Amino acid sequence: MSSIAIAQVSKDDILFTVDDDKVFATEFVRVYNKNLDLVQDESQKDIDAYLELFINYKLKLKEAKDLEFDKKASYLRELSNYKKQLAKNYLTDNKVTDELIAEAYQRTINEVKASHILIKLSEDASPKDTLEVYNEILKLRDRLVNEGFENVKNDVHDGKRIFAEGLGYFSCFKMVYDFENAAYNTNIGEVSMPFRTNFGYHIVQVYDKRKSRGEVTVGNIMVSTTEKDSLQGSPEERIADIYKKLSQGEDFESLAKQFSDDKSSASKGGKMEPFSGGQLSSEIFEDQAFNLKNIGDVSAPFKTKFGWHIIKLFDKKEVESFEELKPELEVKVKRDSRSKLINNALVDELKKRYQITVNQDDLSYFESILNDDYYKKTWTLPSDFDGSKTLVKIESKTVPYSEFGNFLLRIQRRMKPNVSFKDIISDNFNIFLNQNLIQFQEDNLENENEDFANIVGEYRDGLLLFDMMETRIWNVATTDSIGLKSFYESNKENYFVDERLDAIVASSANEEDIQKVLEMLKQGKTPDQIKETLNINGKVSVIFTTGIMERKHQSIPEGLVFKEGISEVYKHNDSFVIVKVKSVLPKELKSFDDSKGKIISDYQAYKEETWLSELHNKYKVNVNQDVLNKVKDQINN
Template sequence: MQLKHFFTLLFTVIMLCINAQTKTNEVLFTVDKTPVYVSEFLRVYNKNLDLVQDESQKDVDEYLSLFTTYKLKLKEAKALELDKKPSYLRELNTYRKQLAKNFIYDNKVTDELVEEAYDRISYEIKANHILIKIPENANPQDTLVAFNTISKLRERALSEGFETIRKEVHNGKSVFGEELGYFSGFRMVYKFENEAFNTNVDEISQPFRTRFGYHIVKVFDKRKSRGERTVAHIMVNIKENDTLGEKPENRIQDIYKKLNQGDAFEDLAKQFSDDRNSASKGGLLSAFSSGQLSSPEFEDVAFSLENIGDVSQPFKTKYGWHIVKLHAKKLIPPFQDIKPELEAKVKRDERSKLIDDALTTKLKAKYNVSDNQPALSYFVSLLNDDYLKGTWKLPKDFKSDSPLIKIENLQFTFKEFGIYLQKTQRGVNPKSTFKSIVSEKYNTFLNKRLIQYQENHLEEENEEFANIVNEYRDGLLLFDLMETTIWNTAKADSLEIQNYYSKNKEKYMLPERVDAIVASATKQKTLKRVAKLLQQDMSLEDIKKLVNNNGEVHVVFTSGIMDATHQAFPNKFEFKKGISKIYKHNKAFIMAKVKEVLPEKIKTFEETKGLIISDYQAYKEKKWVEQLKEKYKIVVNQEALNKVKNQIKN
């Protein structure tokens, strides 16, 4: 889903309210004679008053305009029968299932797992492991071989040393001996995480199995989480064909010398950092925790800084050269602050299996379903060796109509479970007994039916759940409508888009730019000297050798094609060929040698195609809504609207 589509869907969902209206509600307006009630409008308005960022949307008339437009679109979507599309129904069903989990699972079990997760993320473990890789559905013989192999490797590791054995046996195919570094909760599969956190430092775990195979893990260290850091940085890219002809490590060292000479970190970041996203903010980055960035080197340096304001020496990562300044440090937040985030992670994690088990136990009690099922002996008698081969079929004299289990008013017969047995016979452990196979299959069958029954009746039992599902239902419908009618025009309306560009070229201008060399220094007299040298066409390297002497950096150069918004230029910099005057900028001084002024020009269609398509879609949507207003007549009850306005004012 594209980002713009997501925000449109989000806004649509915000606009919705679906609770059934009683006949006593006063009608606020009608869309093609379909009533929309005052209570619905007030509920939506009050619900979303704090969410809208545009103050105009808080005005009742403006909000009513948005709301009627939404109703028009919804009317058109249903007229086009988009609510009957298989893809729409599938996505709605997927969302409904996902949402249901938040309403039906056992909170006690979830809370215990969330508390455990908080304890896990509060620490970081350093560990290595050896893995004998086998498939999840490996046969018993292969499983036993893998277990015996990992057990023998553990015995050797205890006597010969874990690292010696790990390096010796690793082949990257069937056996993996890997360094894992430090990790915290949620970084590994849950079974592995459990074993690692339950193994003492300097000890080797017993063999254990995950979906990848059999492991042993050695824990080398356990430490409190490093928490979170907020830093600023100055970055110099590693560029090919740099126009300055200087190495990035030399440039970062020049900047570092200026720091040591007393220049402010934030000012130097604004002037010289190649990270344009952070340069304008003095190099400031968003807060991050250990393992969150894709550069361990950067993290290690950031976490090594102890005191607020500490600055690192220049260092290299795969992204370039950096200098880092520590702005803030924070430990793991209090439990209550991150409990909702942890709960969401737990429900997506393997931990959810424990939640499922607790749920089915609760549902059995709720619907008075007994664990005792005497009919299972009949199904055991039906199985034979064909089941182990995956070729078993129900016998002709199968008692398909006999009652099996009842969940409230829903009766399941032998037929449903018999068909389930037949469909799920592949992958059965050939050493399992028929009794254990039937028992395991029945438990899975029953648990799925219990959860499905609860989900199917959740809207009847929980009004909040019903409302949210209905909101999403209409939001998804409008998304499909917008995608069908407006957003896919890039393919269908290529000629119209070209015509729109031709008629609106003045909207897509490339600003005036200069090809220039910009010199920055803390003293004006330095720049006066640099200006004379630039006028003599002296190379930048020669100028730096003359001006930056005695190990000190007095001038730093930036060059290339830049527009007026470039960080190197002050707001009132004059774009004029030649040597500029000296300007005060970011607590320093700059001057430039402008080699060429590149005039403002219209961007080509290809240069700004994305923006043109977006503008064209907005234009098309506006015309389309006008057509909908003609197709579906809107009649506003002015008396009711006046009452709404008075109620909101009071």
């Protein structure tokens, strides 16, 4: 057995240059591998084809930087906001995070049914007001235990200061963390002690706890209550006819393809994407779906705000395993109010990691310059205040007096009375130091974390390119009315509407019945007359669809000749179909206004192609073939 050493690109290998700008092979390999599974066009998986796209990308970036788009205030502001948002995923304590994720999973697989009473209270309420509200909700708790929720709700709920609400079943992340804790830690049938959130004081009454319902996959046949132009009869009659055909043994998937108004699922036999409780905007639909017990079960027709439905159960799953859900839970934990726990743990870790120098005499100085104006929120820094002196040193970074002085100025408006000057300085310096520690790590993340650096780099370039494309291509193409009309005149062959039919389509699962329909249509019978004859004794033998239809309409059989008259019988979507064509609407040129959306899109593509050609002429691109060969060897092996 022999082995062949494959050449690996090194960090110094230059794949190509755009004028004097170097593009390294490691970047190309990383981006190629990252996007490999995302591209739909197979040609983009070809390394040479992808290299061409990558060169075009770098040419656009080169132009953007030469035109100083990267110095625009809006660009710098957007990039700064993104870096700050992204950094939240990296500024974390893993141990505490893992514990919170494990807790979140346990709460994801269990749901709580509860109600609550809230008395609103400002976060900066005085101790006196806080005590009054606490005592008030404590009394309401006694009433709730003795009188029951509905009686108390009817008496105290005003929707302004006091809220008494039934919450139904909920699970993790549906409520703020403190509320969630109280609900999950209260036993069934009991009422929690008062607890505080940023909204005020709550009490929670827990009625039930159950396992989460998991995830279902259903098929949907929908008859819209708004799209009535192609229906024969009312939506309720239509869904009843379809349900009768199901009861007669006809195939659910075939009927969905023929008659469902849910365009996203009709072509798939009605099959929808899997969903879990609370995911859809219709509680009625969800309850119907989760109430189906066995694979293949079909519901009776029911109505939602979207229309009439019949659904079929394709699959039913329990909540995913911890390992499968962990990435999603981690994202939610870091966005949730429980992130404060992670933040505190992170600060403790940073205090151990970085060298921090603070002189206690400096804090004594700040304590000495406070006076009673601070309680009045009118305090200012002394006239002889020296803001340039160093207050804190974190590694090599110095934090001057001025930053803490300004911090004290800003937060005095939130200061509660009767807090000593010593506590004001001590408490707020800790907050100030913690903020600076996290900011120091955030500012150095691109040096400390390669993954973060790569993501920021991609966003930096992507944002710059978006700004450039918007200015150079998209906005121009949208506003250049003369150019658009000229482009339309030169490319009219692309803006025709295909032939359409004004037709009646009859569909039946039985060939004998469709032959009867054929004879009756030839006799001039109307759809209503035919239905009266064939759809008898509770049996639906034929369903009609009428209106203007394109060749790709779900009811039109493949191979139908577009001409006036009655067609032969076609086998279509597992049924037999006849089409009576009342008239053929010919292929015709769309007007400029009717085609404007597509014209703008096509014109943008044309402008971009022309612009890229200009960039290739403006900048010199040199590809290092030897390095490219190493790239191909590494990727292909």
